[in-house]
Amino acid sequence: MLQPLRLALPLALALAWGAAAQAQPAARMRVERQRSVIIASTPAAPLPVVRVAQDTLTLLFFPSPIQKKTLTFDESRIRVLDAGERSVIIQPVVNLGDGERQEIGVFFDDGRAPARAAFRLVTDPAEVDSRIDVQRPAPPNEACQPTAQAPAPKPEDFVLLGYLDDKGITTSSRKGPLAMQGLSLESLVAFRGTKWILANVKISNSLEQPAWTPREATFVGRSGTPLRARLVAKQPGPLLPGEAGRFLAAMEVTATNADLVFTLEVLGDAGRRLTIPDVRFPLPSAGDAR
Numbered sequence: 001m002l003q004p005l006r007l008a009l010p011l012a013l014a015l016a017w018g019a020a021a022q023a024q025p026a027a028r029m030r031v032e033r034q035r036s037v038i039i040a041s042t043p044a045a046p047l048p049v050v051r052v053a054q055d056t057l058t059l060l061f062f063p064s065p066i067q068k069k070t071l072t073f074d075e076s077r078i079r080v081l082d083a084g085e086r087s088v089i090i091q092p093v094v095n096l097g098d099g100e101r102q103e104i105g106v107f108f109d110d111g112r113a114p115a116r117a118a119f120r121l122v123t124d125p126a127e128v129d130s131r132i133d134v135q136r137p138a139p140p141n142e143a144c145q146p147t148a149q150a151p152a153p154k155p156e157d158f159v160l161l162g163y164l165d166d167k168g169i170t171t172s173s174r175k176g177p178l179a180m181q182g183l184s185l186e187s188l189v190a191f192r193g194t195k196w197i198l199a200n201v202k203i204s205n206s207l208e209q210p211a212w213t214p215r216e217a218t219f220v221g222r223s224g225t226p227l228r229a230r231l232v233a234k235q236p237g238p239l240l241p242g243e244a245g246r247f248l249a250a251m252e253v254t255a256t257n258a259d260l261v262f263t264l265e266v267l268g269d270a271g272r273r274l275t276i277p278d279v280r281f282p283l284p285s286a287g288d289a290r
Helices: 003-027 153-159
Strands: 031-038 049-051 058-063 066-072 078-083 089-092 102-108 116-124 127-135 172-177 182-192 196-205 215-218 226-233 244-252 258-269 273-281
Touching: 049 127, 066 078, 089 102, 172 273, 182 273, 196 258, 196 273, 215 244, 226 258, 244 258
Parallel strands: 031 127, 049 116, 058 127
Antiparallel strands: 058 089, 066 102, 078 089, 102 116, 172 182, 182 196, 196 244, 215 226, 215 258, 226 244, 258 273
């Protein structure tokens, strides 16, 4: 009479063990990786991806000293647990959601190009980076650079390349006063064409401040997401105390039947930046092709 009970107990244990074995992969820990990444060589290049997780510390180790005060990140999503002369330890407040991308960046202390290291942070369900050895791209071989200058663009090139259509270009302009951290906005002209915007900015450096070189420009829209722009200086090199310079920040945009309004931020040496709110790019008016 007791035999069925003896058989039932091993069967129950076997079923329980099987259920636990099936549940085990779901609880599997992320694999920790240590690897090297090369930072973007230009502001327009894609950022290297670093995988982070709430239960793991991620060490970013840099090849040369960094300016800790220039660290930029979203404090509501990312913690910086320690920042040293050549290292930063980070950890997300919580695991980043599917499709969520956070950015962290810092300037090097030596000013060599590329002057800033920036990374795109994600959470991967299978892997996490416990250590990232940061590398700068090798400088181009000057002997292999072309000696002849590219031909100057002609008006027809802008039409052939699709930068202009029958709607033409719209502009808006503004002048100061706007000043922060010893930097002042003297004037700004905003251009909008076919799927592109460009801000022509004149910035002056205070006499009481050290020389300043802008390194990066971003446009921030109503969503709050920073969008990296291409930054071009009319005269390359630093702005000396008391000098003014002209800079162009350009970016491609998606087609929309509405005015565009951005905050333009120009970031440079020693973390000094000029933030210009309410930069308006009016909607081009439809042309009449008849």
